[in-house]
Each structure stands twice: as structure tokens, then as C-alpha cells.
Amino acid sequence: MANRNWIPVRGAEGRYSRQAHADLPQGAYEREISKEGFFGPAAFIYHRRPPTGWAKFEGPLRPRAFDLNRLNEAAASPWDAPVILHNAAVEMRFWKLDAPMPALARNADGDQLLFVHSGQGELFCDFGRLAFRAGDYLYLPRGTMWRLSPAGPAAILTIQATNTHFTLPDKGLLGGHALFDPALLETPSIDEAFLAQQDEAGEHRVLIKKRGQVSTVTYPYNPLDAVGWHGELAPVRLNVADFRPVMSHRYHLPPSVHTTFLSDRFVVCTFTPRPFETDPGALKVPFFHSNDDYDEVLFYHAGDFFSRDHIEAGMMTFHPSGFTHGPHPKALKNMLVQSKPATDEYAVMIDTRDPLEVGEGAAAAENADYVNSWRSEP
Incomplete structure (x- = not known):
């Protein structure tokens, strides 16, 4: 927030507390x-x-x-999940998924945050494999190709940072390890399970969302075929x-x-x-x-x-x-x-x-x- 020269008021009248949220006047x-x-x-x-x-x-x-438990229809793609609230800067959907995604997803509209309300399974993406469970935040940088393979029914709140990014807050006097230690942010692994899925035969579709519209790109192979990566940008997992x-x-x-x-x-x-x-x-x-x-x-x-x-x-x-x-x-x-x-x-x-x-x-x-x-x- 930019520094502002707020109108300088320091006033008090009647019965009041000298400390906010404490020691309220009797009956107030x-x-x-x-x-x-x-x-x-x-x-x-x-x-x-x-x-x-x-x-x-x-x-x-x-x-x-809204009782989102009443939205029971499972959607194979996150782009088919119902939009609950939205504006030009954010889009929130509630997504029920009861089987592995048949196609990859790619959000070109902005960074994506998945909050896993229920269920568990695996996330496969450009960067490798990452297990997920209830209570996980899964951060997906804009442009990441990914799919979820749940072990059973899952319910997920999706939060899109439209045309921009997610970052971490400035923790100020609390220090960098307050709230959660950055060491807890886990990134995907290129492990045996990730390498094994690269050999899945047949065509593979990627559903790319841009400006709210979905385009489909079809590959004759699995495009999640990375053999390595390095850098300062990757999906991460954090549990509540x-x-x-x-x-x-x-x-x-x-x-x-x-x-x-x-x-x-x-x-x-x-x-x-x-x-x-x-x-x-x-x-x-x-x-x-x-x-x-x-x-x-x-x-x-x-x-x-x-x-x-x-x-x-x-x-x-x-x-x-x-x-x-x-x-x-x-x-x-x-x-x-x-x-x-x-x-x-x-x-x-x-x-x-x-x-x-x-x-x-x-x-x-x-x-x-x-x-x-x-x-x-x-």
C-alpha cells in the first residue's frame, strides 16, 4: 500500500476504551x-x-x-466447475472431481490456487509429481500444464489471480519464518511415478483457458515428458x-x-x-x-x-x-x-x-x- 497523508484526526468522546478490542465500556x-x-x-x-x-x-x-456441498455434479475439467464469485481480478470456482482428469489443464488467464477441501491423490504437471491431501494449497504458476489423479471423490476450491500472480506477504517484524517456514513449501518431484506416466500411449489433450474461453491442443504423446528442471518458479504445496x-x-x-x-x-x-x-x-x-x-x-x-x-x-x-x-x-x-x-x-x-x-x-x-x-x- 502506498504511503498516504491521511487527514490527521486524534479524537475521543463519551465512554470509550483506550485499547481497541479490549476493556469495552460496561454493556457496550x-x-x-x-x-x-x-x-x-x-x-x-x-x-x-x-x-x-x-x-x-x-x-x-x-x-x-452458499452451501457448496449441494453442488454435486462432478466435472472432469476445472473449467467446467461452477463459478461462485468473480470480478476482474479473481475467479472462485468449486470443483467436484471423482476420477482422474481425462485431459490436462493450462490456465493462461493467471496464477491458480487449488485448495483441497476433501480427497487425496496426485498432481502431475510440467515439473513432476506432487501428492495432495485435504487441507492442501496447491499453487500453480500461470501457464503450467497439470492434471489431478484423485484416489476417490475430491472437492476443491479454485482461486484464480486473473492476469497476475500470487506472492507471499511481508511478515515484517514477525520475521520470515512466522506463519509458516518457507522450507515447508514442497515442490514436485521427477520420480518413478512421474516418469512412468510419460509412456501413456494415445493422444493427449490440453484444455487451455484464456479470457474465459477454452482452446484444445491435442498431442500424439504425453506432453508431461520433462526429464528435469531448475529455477525459481514452480508449483508448491502447503497444508493448513x-x-x-x-x-x-x-x-x-x-x-x-x-x-x-x-x-x-x-x-x-x-x-x-x-x-x-x-x-x-x-x-x-x-x-x-x-x-x-x-x-x-x-x-x-x-x-x-x-x-x-x-x-x-x-x-x-x-x-x-x-x-x-x-x-x-x-x-x-x-x-x-x-x-x-x-x-x-x-x-x-x-x-x-x-x-x-x-x-x-x-x-x-x-x-x-x-x-x-x-x-x-x-
Whole structure:
């Protein structure tokens, strides 16, 4: 983010806390308003009632929720998987695959990130072979030829960095080994299994996606015939079990501290189990916030999602920018005291700088009543 000369305000009025997300005035609920996600100037407003306690919500700003478990049709190609959310900078699909891909895929539209929600198997690509399992991120540089050979049914969230790249966040004062050690990024191997598949007879098709359209190139041999490679660019694998979240026992940290991958106009964050805050005055649930610069998407992978009610693994929520949100009413009961020492959730968050459109593939999986999950009961 470029340096900005923000309008210099240092003010306070009424009853307020001197420390954000801790030691709230008695009976008050905190709401944060901030610039540039959680990286710019912010204000903290203390309300007598939960900021999401509406009686009715009308209009296109409403939050959306999708039960992606209901998208059951398996697609042989990732380009046939339904688009859930998209804009000019990112495209998210949910892909069910129940057999080895009959053709190779190649994304010429941008870098590709595959998050394996369920299943296990093997990835074969230009660089060799890489095993995968549930909880894996598989990063595929733009232009890589690849195919998946699952051992059984698999479900995969695909995230495309349209016309650009994925990079790693600057970990700053935390140091380069925080969140995950770069040594954990595993690259493909040219091993016996990879060399053996090179001799598969017959024609081999490569489905190349560019500008949302698919072209087919047919080879009389298997084009995954590399005998070696070297360089500074390759697919990598990272599992959520290897992620070591940052936390503070005295302060509820914003979700941006869990950033795992960066792109030009969006970020990908990973939520994994962590201890709850132990300071008596610290919030122990996500704080209410009006994140007016980013759309927020959460894909729920596994565990107990402590700030959400009636949300299960395999679901996705979409909170458009400008929508004030925070924990559901049930979670508010644990705002300052939790019944267990740690969270046990795994989730992937995608925050986008530009507004997202809901894809046609999401319509069949939407829970239209999601907006009412915050509603105050009369």
C-alpha cells in the first residue's frame, strides 16, 4: 500500500476504551470503521446494542451464504466447475472431481490456487509429481500444464489471480519464518511415478483457458515428458496443518495477520486453531466492523466455526463491502468468556479490493435466509 497523508484526526468522546478490542465500556458493543482493510486509520464506536441487530434487511447489499456441498455434479475439467464469485481480478470456482482428469489443464488467464477441501491423490504437471491431501494449497504458476489423479471423490476450491500472480506477504517484524517456514513449501518431484506416466500411449489433450474461453491442443504423446528442471518458479504445496497462527493473549488480532497469499487486488488468509485470548478484558470473538474497502469471502473447511451459527464445513459466506458484520447473536454470549481454551476451526478467507459478482453456479447453493441470522427477535 502506498504511503498516504491521511487527514490527521486524534479524537475521543463519551465512554470509550483506550485499547481497541479490549476493556469495552460496561454493556457496550464495539464497531470498527477503518480504511484500507485493517491497515489504515480506524475509528471505534461503542454501541448500546449489537450493530447487526436489525429487524429487516432489504436491498442488494445483503450478505450471501452458499452451501457448496449441494453442488454435486462432478466435472472432469476445472473449467467446467461452477463459478461462485468473480470480478476482474479473481475467479472462485468449486470443483467436484471423482476420477482422474481425462485431459490436462493450462490456465493462461493467471496464477491458480487449488485448495483441497476433501480427497487425496496426485498432481502431475510440467515439473513432476506432487501428492495432495485435504487441507492442501496447491499453487500453480500461470501457464503450467497439470492434471489431478484423485484416489476417490475430491472437492476443491479454485482461486484464480486473473492476469497476475500470487506472492507471499511481508511478515515484517514477525520475521520470515512466522506463519509458516518457507522450507515447508514442497515442490514436485521427477520420480518413478512421474516418469512412468510419460509412456501413456494415445493422444493427449490440453484444455487451455484464456479470457474465459477454452482452446484444445491435442498431442500424439504425453506432453508431461520433462526429464528435469531448475529455477525459481514452480508449483508448491502447503497444508493448513503447517500454518502457525499469530495471536495475542491481550488483544483480538484482525484477520489480516493470517494472510497467506497476496495478489494485486485481493488476499488469501488461513484461519487455523489457536488459543483464545486469556486477558479478562480482551474480546474473544471477532469484532463488529464496517470494512468498507474490501469484499469478504469465507470458505469453511473443517471444525467448529465459533463466530457463526448454522455454518458447516463446505459452506461459503460472502459479505460485500459496506456491510457491517460481526459474530452471530449466539456467539455474542461468549464475547468475553469462552467455554474452551482454543478454537478448532479451519477456514480460507478471500478479501477482494473490488466488488464481487455472484456467479451463475452459486444460485443452486444459496441460503437466501442467511441475512436473517443476525436479526433481533421481537
